[in-house]
Amino acid sequence: MELSPDSIILWQAGFAKLNLTILLTWLNMLLLTVGSALVTRRLRDDGKLSRWQNLLEVLVSGIEQQIADMGLSPVREFLPFLGTLFIFVLFANLLAVVPGYRPPTGSLSTTAALAISVFVAVPWWGIRRRGWGGFFGMYIKPSVFLLPFNILGERSRTLALAVRRFGNIMSGSMIAGILLTVTPLFFPVVMQLLGLITGVIQAYIFAVLAAVYIAAAAKVQRVREDDGQGGLHG
Amino acid sequence: MLIDWFTVAAQTVNFLLLIWLLKRFLYGPILQAMERREARIEGRLQEARQEHEVAKEEAAEYQRLNRELEERRTESLRQVAEEAGQHRQQLIDQGRAEASALAEAWKAAVCRDRQLFMADLKKRIGSEVLQIARKSLNDLTGCDLATLLAERFVARFAALDQEQQSSCRTAAETSGVLVRSAVTLEDPIRSRLEAGLQPLVGPDAAISYCIADDMPLGIELILGGLKLSWGVDSYFAELERQIDLQLEEVDGTGEGGGRSL
Structure with missing residues (x-):
């Protein structure tokens, strides 16, 4: 049994190769892009909305609300990165119920790529918001002696993000495979349903953690509009 | 090796590409549609x-x-x-004025009728009295009333003082003598009358006669601007005065008890 779809190589020319992970990612991208394009091609802003437009509006506005709750502002600046992170992971995990489909998030390479993206995005927004001195000054706070620990914590955080994602998805697929060989009829269906739930939760956690890291770096002040209280978060 | 670095790089590129694709085909259009709808709702x-x-x-x-x-x-x-009140008052005033005018006209008509009646009454009474007196005098004494009246008149005329006779003579010579009588005077009476008058007015004075319808009984002599009358006019004047007094008393009683306006 394969641990990762990376090992299934469809085409290779020297260093470059096309494995199942990349192919399935392309498939995901194609489905997401074409689906979005089909729905957004006939958008209506008055009268009765189509159910697909309704679904996408609920999804986008929900992500916007979550980002706003994290204290990130303006929301539109962070929506493409964090929203795509959530939608990509969610869609890959949901498609896991299709027989023969191997979610690309079950590949450590994919989760590492996503974690590296977050690892780059955190200082990117941190420096944009606080400047070079402001951002790197965080590493020597509260004392310069904590500099190695801060760097270590930053790197381990990225690594944990990648491994957590990989472990969850890979273990889910693997448990389903093992149970399929032991009790091939009923039990794997239950595990698949459980996998769907954990997939959605993991997608949410991944996106929220990324948002929290970015918010911590950017030190964005969030103003709670509902009770009028303000405070620093992150 | 669980991590294939080429796959990591490819997936990173794929992820960045997906960000751009979703931004182009999902977030942008959806957010624009929501903004348009919110703007429309806000506009509404x-x-x-x-x-x-x-x-x-x-x-x-x-x-x-x-x-x-x-x-x-x-x-x-x-x-x-207010206008209705004014109009009503105006109508009342107008009605009162009209009623007053009618009453005045009625009074004038009554007065006129009374005058006519009195004149007619005087004429009738005079005529009746004259006839009765003439007939009764003629039957009882055989005397003619007109003759007696003429003689008496001449006697009265001759009894005028000197100054009055002089005035009469002057007037008669200037404008003649007109004798008015209630009845036609017969020639013998005229002769006796002229014989009585000529010494007083002169022989050249022209004497003419005429019948006076408004005179009940008597003879009137008109000499230019002078007039000598001998008859029952004063009695009739007294009679008329008495009747007027009676009518005024009747009018006073009627006005006190019968006016309603």
């Missing part, structure tokens, strides 16, 4: 607020107009009532 809300304001203003304007209309109506009713 704004429009509704404006229409609400307009409706409130129109309601206030309508209430103001209603109040003005009510005030004008009250004022018009008051004016109409």
Whole structure:
């Protein structure tokens, strides 16, 4: 049994190769892009909305609300990165119920790529918001002696993000495979349903953690509009 | 090796590409559609607020107009009532004036009728009395009343003082003598009358005669501007005065008890 779809190589020319992970990612991208394009091609802003437009509006506005709750502002600046992170992971995990489909998030390479993206995005927004001195000054706070620990914590955080994602998805697929060989009829269906739930939760956690890291770096002040209280978060 | 670095790089590129694709085909259009809808809803809300304001203003304007209309109506009713009162008073005054004029006209007519009646009464009474007196005198004594009257008249005329006779003579010579009588004087009477008058008025004075319808009994001599009368006019004047007094008493009683205006 394969641990990762990376090992299934469809085409290779020297260093470059096309494995199942990349192919399935392309498939995901194609489905997401074409689906979005089909729905957004006939958008209506008055009268009765189509159910697909309704679904996408609920999804986008929900992500916007979550980002706003994290204290990130303006929301539109962070929506493409964090929203795509959530939608990509969610869609890959949901498609896991299709027989023969191997979610690309079950590949450590994919989760590492996503974690590296977050690892780059955190200082990117941190420096944009606080400047070079402001951002790197965080590493020597509260004392310069904590500099190695801060760097270590930053790197381990990225690594944990990648491994957590990989472990969850890979273990889910693997448990389903093992149970399929032991009790091939009923039990794997239950595990698949459980996998769907954990997939959605993991997608949410991944996106929220990324948002929290970015918010911590950017030190964005969030103003709670509902009770009028303000405070620093992150 | 669980991590294939080429795959990591490819997936990173794929992820960045997906970010761009979703931004192009999902977030942008969806957010624009939501913004347009929110803008439209906000516009409708704004429009509704404006229409609400307009409706409130129109309601206030309508209430103001209603109040003005009510005030004008009250004022018009008051004016109409006032004009009606004035018109009523005017009609009453006019009616009173007309009634007063009618009463005045009626009084004038009554007065005129009374005068005519009195003249007629005087003539009739005079005529009747004259006839009765003449007939009774003729039957009882065989004397003619006209002759006696003429003789008496000549005697009275001759009894005038000197100055009066002189005036009469002057007047007779200037404008002649006109003898008016209630009845036609017979020639013997005329001769006796002329014989009695000539010494007084002179032989050249022209004497003419005429019948006076308004004279009940008597003879009247007109000498230019002078007039000598011998008859029953004073009795009739007294009779007329008595009748007038009686009528005035009757009018006073009627006016005290019968006027209603």
